[in-house]
Amino acid sequence: MTRNVLIIGLGLIGGSLALALQKAPKTKVVGYDLSGKTRNLAETLNIVHEVVEDVEEAAKNADFIIFGTPVNATLQWMDELKHWSLKQHVIITDTGSTKGLIMKKAEELREKGITFIGGHPMAGSHKSGITAAKPYLFENAYYILTPFDDEDGNNLIALEQLLKYTLAKLVKINAEEHDHMTAVVSHFPHIVAASLVHQLNEENKRFPMTSMLAAGGFRDITRIASSNPMIWRDITLQNREELIGQMDAWIDEMQRVKKILLENDDESVEEYFRKAKDVRDALPISTGAFYTTYDLYVDIPDYPGVISEITGYLADENISITNIRVVETREDIFGILVISFQNEKDREKAMKCIRSHTNFEMHVS
Structure with a gap:
């Protein structure tokens, strides 16, 4: 029997998922995007087996529906989905980078007997859009699933059996853990990178040569500050409580560093950098979150x-x-x-x- 997969949103993530899932046997992947241009490209580039114009009609035949859309858009789609005619055992999932709001909205679907399992493939690229889609984008990356605690195990198995064709490492955690950990390793570092660039900009007003010297380490550590501002506006607001907590911890850490400097103890300074080096060197090389170069x-x-x-x-x-x-x-x-x-x-x-x-x-x- 053929599995019917509907992917809504055919950008980098949705398009790459579509290409990866086409490798699954007895699986038909159909796709929809609000943009007519993107739908045409999806058809031309064979991103999906079939492009649909009527997403609600296509959803009637879907065994799996995957939202490849940003979190705010996914929340709107989930509201619409509540009123669609769906298969009894359809499984809905998403690809959003924050999970708290998504899983709260999923409770409304659950009240209507609709299965929703949160998802977040932690991979990406410096490029965006459907033309950047690659079938191996998720290979060896972590793919987080955030099911409800009492989710039917058969539903989880069914989704995992589909997603295994991404060649990603599937991991199950709850939404709160996900949002906390991604705040630590991704969302807060973006704020730090942006703040360093703002600081450089202010210093450059007094010392115009500063920006000319901003190469090497500064460029590497602030690379992510060049990310799409609208995407990071949404992520920051969606995960604001976790980020405020990270900021408090960061301020405490900076106060600790300031104290070490005020004490002017060379051994303490060296130990601070040694500990950081040891922790950094022990991090996984190729399985970290998001974009790995x-x-x-x-x-x-x-x-x-x-x-x-x-x-x-x-x-x-x-x-x-x-x-x-x-x-x-x-x-x-x-x-x-x-x-x-x-x-x-x-x-x-x-x-x-x-x-x-x-x-x-x-x-x-």
């Missing part, structure tokens, strides 16, 4: 055409890159070219490719 650092000499030479080698072997930048290139000094890849396999192929053509030194962080 697979960076290759190439020591290159500074001569005209060296970058196009390297990218040409990669293009000849059909190795796709997601980003490229120069950390430092000056006359007579080896610069560092940073090339980012979608996955570890592409990075390994790139290393072999470059090594076969050059004697440039390479390393990965």
Whole structure:
């Protein structure tokens, strides 16, 4: 019997899910997006087996309905869904990055006998939209499920049997734990990154050369401040209580650092950085939340055409890159070219490719 999957919202996440789930046997994936342009692209790019124009009609035949939409939009869809004609055992899930509001709204669906299991695939990309969708986007990433405590085990198994084709690591936690942990590792770091950029902007008014020196570590630590402001406006407001708690803890931590500096004790300062290094070095390399980059650092000499030479080698072997930048290139000094890849396999192929053509030194962080 064929499983019918309806995905509402065909951006990066929804589109990537659609591509991944097409690998599931006896599964038909249909998709809908509010944007007519996106629907046309979904059809042209074969993102789904079928694009639908009437989402409510398509929902009648769905065994699974997945919202690939931002949380605020998903909440609106869930309100509409309450009035749709659905299969008795349909399973609804979402992909939102906060779960508290979603699961509260899901209680209204539950009162009507509709099964809802919260979901959050913790992967992404610096690119957005349907054209950035990739079938392997979720591979080895954590995919969080937030079911109700007394959810029917058969429903969970059914959803897991579908989502296993994303090749993600499925983990079950409750919504409160999810929102707290994502505040720690994702939402609050975005606020910190944005605050550092604001601080730089103020300092730059007094010392105009400051921004010219803002490379290396500053650029790396504030990269996420370039994320979509509207998305992070919503996430911040949706998870505000957890974030306020993180801010209080951060202020306490900064007071502790200030105290160490006031004491002017070199051993305490060194121990502070040593402890941070030990904890940071022990973090998982490739299974962290959200966007994981697979960076290759190439020591290159500074001569005209060296970058196009390297990218040409990669293009000849059909190795796709997601980003490229120069950390430092000056006359007579080896610069560092940073090339980012979608996955570890592409990075390994790139290393072999470059090594076969050059004697440039390479390393990965």
